[in-house]
Amino acid sequence: MPNPSILILPGDGIGPEVMAEVRKIITWFGDKRGLQFDVSEDLVGGAAYDKHGKPLADETMAKAQDVDAVLLGAVGGPAYDNLDFSVKPERGLLRLRKEMDLYSNLRPAQCFDALADFSSLKKDIVAGLDIMIVRELTSGVYFGEPRGIFEEGNERVGINTQRYTESEIERAARSAFELAMRRNKKVCSMEKANVMESGILWREVVTRVSADYPEVELSHMYADNGAMQLVRAPKQFDVILTDNLFGDILSDCAAMLTGSLGMLPSASLGAPMENGRPKALYEPVHGSAPDIAGQGKANPIACILSFAMALRYSFDQGAEADRLEAAVEKVLADGVRTADLLASEGVEPVSTSQMGDAVVAALDASL
Ligand SMILES: NC(=O)c1ccc[n+]([C@@H]2O[C@H](COP(=O)([O-])OP(=O)(O)OC[C@H]3O[C@@H](n4cnc5c(N)ncnc54)[C@H](O)[C@@H]3O)[C@@H](O)[C@H]2O)c1
Numbered sequence: 169m170p171n172p173s174i175l176i177l178p179g180d181g182i183g184p185e186v187m188a189e190v191r192k193i194i195t196w197f198g199d200k201r202g203l204q205f206d207v208s209e210d211l212v213g214g215a216a217y218d219k220h221g222k223p224l225a226d227e228t229m230a231k232a233q234d235v236d237a238v239l240l241g242a243v244g245g246p247a248y249d250n251l252d253f254s255v256k257p258e259r260g261l262l263r264l265r266k267e268m269d270l271y272s273n274l275r276p277a278q279c280f281d282a283l284a285d286f287s288s289l290k291k292d293i294v295a296g297l298d299i300m301i302v303r304e305l306t307s308g309v310y311f312g313e314p315r316g317i318f319e320e321g322n323e324r325v326g327i328n329t330q331r332y333t334e335s336e337i338e339r340a341a342r343s344a345f346e347l348a349m350r351r352n353k354k355v356c357s358m359e360k361a362n363v364m365e366s367g368i369l370w371r372e373v374v375t376r377v378s379a380d381y382p383e384v385e386l387s388h389m390y391a392d393n394g395a396m397q398l399v400r401a402p403k404q405f406d407v408i409l410t411d412n413l414f415g416d417i418l419s420d421c422a423a424m425l426t427g428s429l430g431m432l433p434s435a436s437l438g439a440p441m442e443n444g445r446p447k448a449l450y451e452p453v454h455g456s457a458p459d460i461a462g463q464g465k466a467n468p469i470a471c472i473l474s475f476a477m478a479l480r481y482s483f484d485q486g487a488e489a490d491r492l493e494a495a496v497e498k499v500l501a502d503g504v505r506t507a508d509l510l511a512s513e514g515v516e517p518v519s520t521s522q523m524g525d526a527v528v529a530a531l532d533a534s535l
């Protein structure tokens with residue numbers, strides 16, 4: 169059997185910085201746990217634009233289709249903000265998601281005990297928090313047609329279209345219900361059925377799918393109320409199922425419940441490949457963080473925990489994923505903090521690379 173293959177796309181800004189720490193973790197699992205991966209690396213986003221004039225070369229797209237898992241850092245940055253929309257770094261990432269058909273984006277928000285004091289919310293509201301946002305990732309207003317900026321009379325009009333087919337809603341919903349069956353058996357579906365036809369259809373289809381999961385308690389919420397409830401009482405939720413745009417916003421919101429955007433991992437999953445593994449891309453929820461890029465300040469934990477998700481969902485290594493998550497938990501419990509996790513002045517933060525080293529040391533201690 170060949171080793172499982174991983175394509176690493178570090179991207180821009182802090183992407184390469186946090187990915188360097190994941191490389192250490194991959195090496196550790198090879199050396200100490202005998203988990204060997206065939207790892208290759210390529211360009212995405214602004215880095216790809218600089219070399220190829222587009223944010224994702226066709227050869228890179230083909231490689232991504234061919235590997236067992238893609239690990240991505242982050243894309244984008246001010247140097248690329250004024251580029252034509254068709255070649256913006258973010259389009260490279262959207263192309264990967266669309267062409268790999270990664271319709272189910274899992275964004276878990278877990279509050280580690282050591283950070284419960286640090287969350288933007290009171291400790292009792294977030295302590296023990298463990299929710300899973302399932303964001304539909306290949307459709308909705310991100311991809312609907314028509315889209316563009318057009319002339320209309322004597323002015324221009326910018327158009328994006330929210331569009332969902334029943335089958336697109338159904339497959340995202342099934343993935344949320346399947347996850348809920350392995351968790352606390354609750355799904356809350358969020359849309360705006362009060363003002364959008366796509367929301368009405370969303371609610372209908374999710375309700376229909378729920379009949380196949382009688383053990384799972386389904387509730388519906390308007391997404392604006394959902395945002396409020398997420399901040400008011402997040403522990404009422406187990407799995408939140410939502411569309412592409414609402415999921416983008418709600419997951420950044422959930423990040424702050426856990427302490428920092430630098431903590432939130434994600435897995436984007438598609439249909440099973442011939443070898444039974446799902447098409448998969450793993451990436452932190454955060455972006456390229458231009459304000460701290462190049463300074464060794466970025467928190468690599470979101471990217472490291474994304475690799476833990478890869479161990480669990482792509483490589484069938486649930487126990488090793490648990491080991492990695494426990495190592496992160498230990499490091500935080502020991503008080504190791506990157507700058508984004510520091511509540512008080514006068515405490516010295518560790519660098520990105522020191523945080524990665526601390527996780528490797530905790531992995532060593534787990535043996
Ligand atoms: N998946 C992705 O690649 C992705 C996601 C979001 C944004 N972006 C892109 O990134 C660029 C910057 O966007 P933005 O500033 O709105 O969002 P961002 O997520 O890059 O940063 C928002 C804030 O969070 C902080 N932050 C983010 N990640 C951190 C980490 N790991 N450690 C410590 N602090 C962290 C940043 O310093 C910044 O203050 C844009 O071009 C945007 O399109 C890319």
Ligand SMILES: CC(C)[C@H](C(=O)O)[C@@H](O)C(=O)O
Binds near residue numbers: 244258262416453455
């Ligand atoms: C960079 C951008 C395309 C992306 C999105 O909007 O989906 C990001 O914000 C995310 O959360 O992954």
Ligand SMILES: [Mg+2]
Binds near residue numbers: 417420453
């Ligand atoms: Mg986002």
